[in-house]
Amino acid sequence: MTVRLDMEKELGTENPVFIEGLAGIGHIGKTTVAYLADHLEADKVGELYSHHFPPYTIVRDNKTVDLLKNNIYQLKRDDARDLVLIEGNAQASTPQGHYEVAEKIMELVDEAEASEIITIGGYGTGDVVEEPDVFGAVTTEKLKDDYSEHGINLDHDVGQIVGASGLILGLGHERDYSGICLLGETPGFLLSDPKATEAVLQSIEKILDLDIDYSELDEKVKESQEVLKKLQNLKGKQGQDQESQSQQDLGYIG
Amino acid sequence: MTVRLDMEKELGTENPVFIEGLAGIGHIGKTTVAYLADHLEADKVGELYSHHFPPYTIVRDNKTVDLLKNNIYQLKRDDARDLVLIEGNAQASTPQGHYEVAEKIMELVDEAEASEIITIGGYGTGDVVEEPDVFGAVTTEKLKDDYSEHGINLDHDVGQIVGASGLILGLGHERDYSGICLLGETPGFLLSDPKATEAVLQSIEKILDLDIDYSELDEKVKESQEVLKKLQNLKGKQGQDQESQSQQDLGYIG
Amino acid sequence: MTVRLDMEKELGTENPVFIEGLAGIGHIGKTTVAYLADHLEADKVGELYSHHFPPYTIVRDNKTVDLLKNNIYQLKRDDARDLVLIEGNAQASTPQGHYEVAEKIMELVDEAEASEIITIGGYGTGDVVEEPDVFGAVTTEKLKDDYSEHGINLDHDVGQIVGASGLILGLGHERDYSGICLLGETPGFLLSDPKATEAVLQSIEKILDLDIDYSELDEKVKESQEVLKKLQNLKGKQGQDQESQSQQDLGYIG
């Protein structure tokens, strides 16, 4: 037992869209899918545990302990495609662990007979931007037209995706699933980036014909924007030093 | 064989309180439980070895070698609940190892049919305090009232527990055990913190209706307090420099 | 499943020369064998995947995702020995992974009943040179005369080979295969070194009686030479400082 899928209920969805968002850069994946699960009042059906997760135990606000885990939800919809969601506060802590967890999640995708896979993460650029982009990477080229309608940038420089979001889509492609990885543009030094999360949610809203209430997120966006402004001021002051340093970097990737 | 439980005697306890304290920050867990085992004259019943422990071998004061291991004790009591104790100089050295060792210790908890789990560790704050707190994290919220009677602080900022103390309580909660993790407040840069150990022992004394003789510990507390005073003086001198540096940290966790 | 060989076609070669070149220093191995496969129009017959590869997923220029993998090709030749090639963008990320991937590749060598093994990598010297050498290490001493005819330097200071190129030749030697590891001399700080790749290709051309068209590589060589000149100028300016520092190193290896 290095990865364990603990299902409390059987899946009752029909060819759902499978959406993954786990801990990662800016916590964009986890926050996006947790927000979806919460606001769509999705039904929790199981949990995923792994010996490959970091050896930490969470102490919640009410001072009770909780093992690191990923939570699985389903949502049956009459007028649109069903959803299966997985979100959580942990990814594997070793290379082999990453592959084993992703393979286990693929068992769930197989069992759900998913019609589409959407994986969500962040892409750190080092820069603070007013309107973060949502970068996309797809399983097959012919999907690019469909997804670009939903405000997803498919003309970017992202060269690789680290962790579950990439592996699940890569393994999915191998097994003939189609889908997309959405990466919210984020400076990379924020532990939480509600602005990028909002941008990703807006893309998903369009892909899935959802109607999302952003009010809870808006407050967090405001807070984070203030932090970013402080950081930009700080950076402005330090800018001259850093510039002279960066001239010594002679990047060459062939 | 990556974790091996080597029992010399069968457990003869009845629904004991299971207490764990292993190597860790300030060695508070290990020192506390070793002190209990020694002063209560508990009966050694077995050892736990693991390939996940660091690849070191201990040279004892008498120049004999000893593999890293955890020691298991039991104490039958007529007038109060029985105890099973595990203490030792090693924890696993990899994430997967931490989970596997914790699962093996849970086998012992299951076999003992423990009525309560108490795990012990340290929580490094970076600050030297006169009277270290004992922070608690519980399996279920309704236990908080009971434990707070015993001088345990259940209103703190501890967000996660690293290693065996957290995993055992987390796994225990999953299997419907109830219990608490006690974390002695410690500066974090001491290899041994008898003052915090004493604070944890005092809480355990109240929880378990014990009568502990602190005389052996008192001497070590005095020694460590002198070291701490020297460190505080040193810090006072360096304070101005550090303060100007810390103003550049803009911590933001969302 | 920690390493998986995914053959789309059966091997149709007869006692081929087996040539390996994977990701590594200066990407000389991967680039050399990929160039061979492309320009000889070799036939792709399979892929090798591993949980030991880094947990990254590649985003290709057309924005589709691709798991890290090694590609296997074969080339049947009427007038010369057949070839089996393996090249790819990943090596294992752990020591045990390196051995397991190499053992799996040896299964392919065994199945192909290879007559000779050629593994390709880079050797970082820290220096930029006009005409990079090709260093060789062989399975048995009596092969040195044969290979030195092909412009391969067999009088060098290379003491060890890191990763697949060394392990495959070492495991091959254990199983009585004969062969050579070719290491292109490279500064070590370039992610790509077309000049060293060209030098290795020229040696292989002679060993295998090939007729390689270098035109595509020549352009890349020109680009990289310009980068190297800039680096040398930079180094010239910094030289005095570094020299005084290096006098403090008292290297001693016994």
Next chain:
Amino acid sequence: MTVRLDMEKELGTENPVFIEGLAGIGHIGKTTVAYLADHLEADKVGELYSHHFPPYTIVRDNKTVDLLKNNIYQLKRDDARDLVLIEGNAQASTPQGHYEVAEKIMELVDEAEASEIITIGGYGTGDVVEEPDVFGAVTTEKLKDDYSEHGINLDHDVGQIVGASGLILGLGHERDYSGICLLGETPGFLLSDPKATEAVLQSIEKILDLDIDYSELDEKVKESQEVLKKLQNLKGKQGQDQESQSQQDLGYIG
């Protein structure tokens, strides 16, 4: 297969002394046992390979490749106890690997029905000394009198032994073997320390009633002593700076 014992010949010894010396600090273990095997003209009987060794392949002086491995020798003696030796250029590269390799070596000890275990390593003190000590750690206290006759220092501050030398003796003690770990005192920053190797060899000579010819080692000792003198001069010049720094260290281990 993560550790493989490859015996070319069956062991023909009777209750031999088992002597281990592998790669490590100052290469004292490996050099000592290799010197013994060579000068006693011991008979090579097998090899030990492991996926836990570093993923390097050795290029020998004659430019042939060699997997990392440990070599096993036996020596039958009419007038004294037989010997089984294991020496090699590699130890495991992970904690779990260290334990697995040590367990495999113990299989050899069991099969040989060894009468005594001697493991050899180095102990880095940071200081250059004229006459390096040989520190000992034993399986049982009653052996200390026997061994201290042979010039072995059993009154030292060594607190732990890293790697195979410690684990083999620790595992041996668990299985009721008796023996000693000999640690040559070495500065710790030398890749080779012939002077400390000589000191260990002299102790072994006495324990085993050997008659060792030190002439080959003497030359290397002379060379290394010259390097050490240069280092001491260098240290003398830098001494004042380092002293002022070390006053800021407030070591406290409780």
